[in-house]
Amino acid sequence: xxxxxxxxxxxxxxxxxxxxxxxxxxxxxxxxxxxxxxxxxxxxxxxxxxxxxxxxxxxxxxxxxxxxxxxxxxxxxxxxxxxxxxxxxxxxxxxxxxxxxxxxxxxxxxxxxxxxxxxxxxxxxxxxxxxxxxxxxxxxxxxx
Ligand SMILES: [Zn+2]
Ligand SMILES: [Zn+2]
Numbered sequence: 001x002x003x004x005x006x007x008x009x010x011x012x013x014x015x016x017x018x019x020x021x022x023x024x025x026x027x028x029x030x031x032x033x034x035x036x037x038x039x040x041x042x043x044x045x046x047x048x049x050x051x052x053x054x055x056x057x058x059x060x061x062x063x064x065x066x067x068x069x070x071x072x073x074x075x076x077x078x079x080x081x082x083x084x085x086x087x088x089x090x091x092x093x094x095x096x097x098x099x100x101x102x103x104x105x106x107x108x109x110x111x112x113x114x115x116x117x118x119x120x121x122x123x124x125x126x127x128x129x130x131x132x133x134x135x136x137x138x139x140x141x142x143x144x
Contacts, residue, residue: 005029016069023062026052031072031086037093037102039081040064077102077128092127098136105129 009028010020018024030046031038038046044059063084066072075083077095083102094103109127132140 012071016071018065018069018071021062023047023052023054023058024066026050027059027062027066028071028086031084035103037075037083037085039083041081043084073124075102075126075128078130092129094129094131094133096133096136097130098132101133103133 006025009025009032012028013020013024026047027043030043030050034046036042040060040063041056043063044056047054047059063072067074067084070088071086073085073088075085075093077083077093077100079095079100087104090108092105092107092109094105096102107127109125112122112125
């Protein structure tokens with residue numbers, strides 16, 4: 001990671017009241033470069049490949065803290081694992097039911113008007129399109 005990027009991510013952590021640690025910087029950096037909304041398990045394996053060794057529980061705990069503090073967003077695809085996203089701007093997702101990859105889409109999730117649900121305080125929403133990605137469709141064609 002270049003020093004400028006490093007300083008920027010460290011600032012993000014501090015702005016959210018978090019201590020800057022090597023593992024948090026590594027998690028954030030990986031998520032920002034990743035296009036596939038990884039699970040904490042996937043983050044663990046990716047960091048291990050980069051030579052960063054720590055136990056899966058430590059990755060899980062750190063990812064959880066980052067999410068709680070609003071540095072990351074969690075995404076629930078309906079699969080058992082929670083996926084994580086470092087892109088905080090409002091966007092929706094496409095989830096492939098076959099290979100379990102998740103893509104960003106440019107479609108904005110619709111805003112809920114207060115008048116439509118007067119007795120609730122909504123804190124976030126998720127819009128996920130489910131289907132099969134082109135790669136998996138091509139694979140299926142080959143099997144036939
Ligand atoms: Zn797929
Ligand atoms: Zn996303």
